[in-house]
Amino acid sequence: xxxxxxxxxxxxxxxxxxxxxxxxxxxxxxxxxxxxxxxxxxxxxxxxxxxxxxxxxxxxxxxxxxxxxxxxxxxxxxxxxxxxxxxxxxxxxxxxxxxxxxxxxxxxxxxxxxxxxxxxxxxxxxxxxxxxxxxxxxxxxx
Amino acid sequence: xxxxxxxxxxxxxxxxxxxxxxxxxxxxxxxxxxxxxxxxxxxxxxxxxxxxxxxxxxxxxxxxxxxxxxxxxxxxxxxxxxxxxxxxxxxxxxxxxxxxxxxxxxxxxxxxxxxxxxxxxxxxxxxxxxxxxxxxxxxxxx
Amino acid sequence: xxxxxxxxxxxxxxxxxxxxxxxxxxxxxxxxxxxxxxxxxxxxxxxxxxxxxxxxxxxxxxxxxxxxxxxxxxxxxxxxxxxxxxxxxxxxxxxxxxxxxxxxxxxxxxxxxxxxxxxxxxxxxxxxxxxxxxxxxxxxxx
Amino acid sequence: xxxxxxxxxxxxxxxxxxxxxxxxxxxxxxxxxxxxxxxxxxxxxxxxxxxxxxxxxxxxxxxxxxxxxxxxxxxxxxxxxxxxxxxxxxxxxxxxxxxxxxxxxxxxxxxxxxxxxxxxxxxxxxxxxxxxxxxxxxxxxx
DNA sequence: GTGGTCTAGACCACG
DNA sequence: GTGGTCTAGACCACG
Numbered sequence: 001x002x003x004x005x006x007x008x009x010x011x012x013x014x015x016x017x018x019x020x021x022x023x024x025x026x027x028x029x030x031x032x033x034x035x036x037x038x039x040x041x042x043x044x045x046x047x048x049x050x051x052x053x054x055x056x057x058x059x060x061x062x063x064x065x066x067x068x069x070x071x072x073x074x075x076x077x078x079x080x081x082x083x084x085x086x087x088x089x090x091x092x093x094x095x096x097x098x099x100x101x102x103x104x105x106x107x108x109x110x111x112x113x114x115x116x117x118x119x120x121x122x123x124x125x126x127x128x129x130x131x132x133x134x135x136x137x138x139x140x141x142x
Numbered sequence: 143x144x145x146x147x148x149x150x151x152x153x154x155x156x157x158x159x160x161x162x163x164x165x166x167x168x169x170x171x172x173x174x175x176x177x178x179x180x181x182x183x184x185x186x187x188x189x190x191x192x193x194x195x196x197x198x199x200x201x202x203x204x205x206x207x208x209x210x211x212x213x214x215x216x217x218x219x220x221x222x223x224x225x226x227x228x229x230x231x232x233x234x235x236x237x238x239x240x241x242x243x244x245x246x247x248x249x250x251x252x253x254x255x256x257x258x259x260x261x262x263x264x265x266x267x268x269x270x271x272x273x274x275x276x277x278x279x280x281x282x283x284x
Numbered sequence: 285x286x287x288x289x290x291x292x293x294x295x296x297x298x299x300x301x302x303x304x305x306x307x308x309x310x311x312x313x314x315x316x317x318x319x320x321x322x323x324x325x326x327x328x329x330x331x332x333x334x335x336x337x338x339x340x341x342x343x344x345x346x347x348x349x350x351x352x353x354x355x356x357x358x359x360x361x362x363x364x365x366x367x368x369x370x371x372x373x374x375x376x377x378x379x380x381x382x383x384x385x386x387x388x389x390x391x392x393x394x395x396x397x398x399x400x401x402x403x404x405x406x407x408x409x410x411x412x413x414x415x416x417x418x419x420x421x422x423x424x425x426x
Numbered sequence: 427x428x429x430x431x432x433x434x435x436x437x438x439x440x441x442x443x444x445x446x447x448x449x450x451x452x453x454x455x456x457x458x459x460x461x462x463x464x465x466x467x468x469x470x471x472x473x474x475x476x477x478x479x480x481x482x483x484x485x486x487x488x489x490x491x492x493x494x495x496x497x498x499x500x501x502x503x504x505x506x507x508x509x510x511x512x513x514x515x516x517x518x519x520x521x522x523x524x525x526x527x528x529x530x531x532x533x534x535x536x537x538x539x540x541x542x543x544x545x546x547x548x549x550x551x552x553x554x555x556x557x558x559x560x561x562x563x564x565x566x567x568x
Numbered sequence: 569g570t571g572g573t574c575t576a577g578a579c580c581a582c583g
Numbered sequence: 584g585t586g587g588t589c590t591a592g593a594c595c596a597c598g
Contacts, residue, residue, distance in 0.1 A: 357582035
């Protein structure tokens with residue numbers, strides 16, 4: 001739908017985490033704007049044919065992390081974006097994630113050009129799923 | 143200690159998987175050479191203050207992936223490197239590892255050039271620190 | 285029971301390996317189809333009167349080889365068939381299995397024509413008894 | 427030595443079993459004749475650079491199975507050959523071993539010609555190792 | 569001494 | 584309900 005969330009039931013990534021990832025990405029990529037409302041738990045659960053508890057869990061985690069916020073009686077919204085991590089911390093985390101990829105790649109006997117290529121391919125695949133403008137479904141910020 | 147394996151009990155990564163990662167890294171970087179013997183299960187378990195079964199589980203998994211091999215009654219050794227996985231499977235695993243990096247990077251608000259740069263930097267750092275393969279690291283019989 | 289798994293506790297083959305073999309056979313012969321769900325660990329353990337951990341171990345190994353897959357919170361399923369191993373590795377495994385047969389045959393005083401004949405006979409028997417792949421054997425959600 | 431036994435220390439087959447297999451084969455292939463004497467335990471152990479207990483274990487098992495016999499004070503000899511299994515039992519065992527190979531092969535996606543070819547190759551390799559004279563007993567990694 | 573298998577049972581994550 | 588991880592401890596096979 002407008003959110004474009006899709007889940008892979010056979011994936012080894014838990015469903016609630018797949019939802020979290022996709023919402024995080026949508027926010028990071030600007031596809032979900034600050035203040036925008038998310039689909040109601042039951043609606044999204046029905047759309048994805050999954051258990052409502054699973055959606056609730058995902059929303060709950062995102063609220064706890066300050067990415068979404070619940071406005072009682074009205075629904076769940078994208079909250080004011082805030083930079084959670086200091087720059088040094090961001091760098092540290094990126095570096096660590098990159099090291100993990102490198103270790104796996106070396107073990108699988110890939111070389112740098114192959115890894116770089118896969119990175120660029122994967123990155124644009126993820127970007128592609130992010131359509132530039134999200135025209136509707138806004139509510140004024142408090 | 144010579145192996146330098148350490149575990150973070152509070153991490154969300156299971157202990158046996160932390161051990162696997164660190165041994166894989168040691169092998170990938172040449173800190174563990176082909177034919178070299180690993181610490182006995184009970185010894186490593188005592189060092190890390192965890193249950194021997196947990197170490198055994200890690201060793202088992204590495205044996206199944208062809209990275210280690212068990213010689214009955216004598217111990218566990220780094221096995222001759224061989225290509226276990228089909229190309230499609232290697233690609234699949236590389237792709238999955240890359241996706242993890244991308245998810246993290248997007249979440250941290252990095253863009254592609256920054257990630258690519260970190261990749262290249264990290265890759266050469268790892269390659270530089272890698273120990274060259276020694277011609278004969280063989281089992282010494284007592 | 286629908287799976288028809290049975291174990292011989294007195295056998296010198298470990299229980300978890302007996303389970304693996306029988307599930308592999310069922311998949312190879314099409315008695316277990318892609319997407320089909322396996323009995324819950326605790327259920328199969330109760331049926332076979334063994335410890336759940338032993339069943340879990342068998343399932344784990346089959347998951348690692350790409351034959352089964354776990355969908356978190358829902359159960360274990362037969363996964364889409366894919367080529368996990370490189371050609372050299374496939375050859376290695378075939379060769380090893382063949383050596384076992386030859387050792388046994390030589391020990392039993394058979395000669396090559398007799399073994400070859402038994403191979404051809406057994407092969408066509410198995411192929412005949414194989415269940416054809418059904419187009420859609422999918423998970424049925426309760 | 428004259429026996430031509432070689433062991434692969436890195437193999438996943440226990441050493442004592444490797445010895446058993448090779449002696450059984452030598453007897454089945456006529457390379458070791460009825461009444462022929464085997465090397466003393468200590469001699470063979472020294473030749474293969476393994477623990478004497480391991481050789482003793484192998485000899486013990488072969489004696490228990492009636493393939494060798496110990497003549498006190500003089501050594502261990504190939505015993506009068508006797509057909510241990512009835513024909514039906516031989517057939518049954520051959521058939522079962524063949525089925526195991528077929529299951530593995532099907533799972534690895536081989537077809538009959540490939541399996542037949544590997545069988546013939548493996549068989550002649552084993553036969554070949556039964557050259558009347560074997561100059562040296564090597565222990566070496568491939 | 570080495571690793572491999574199995575049991576019993578706890579506790580957690582996911583849906 | 585489902586599977587996944589970990590501990591504690593027994594017993595066995597191999598060298």
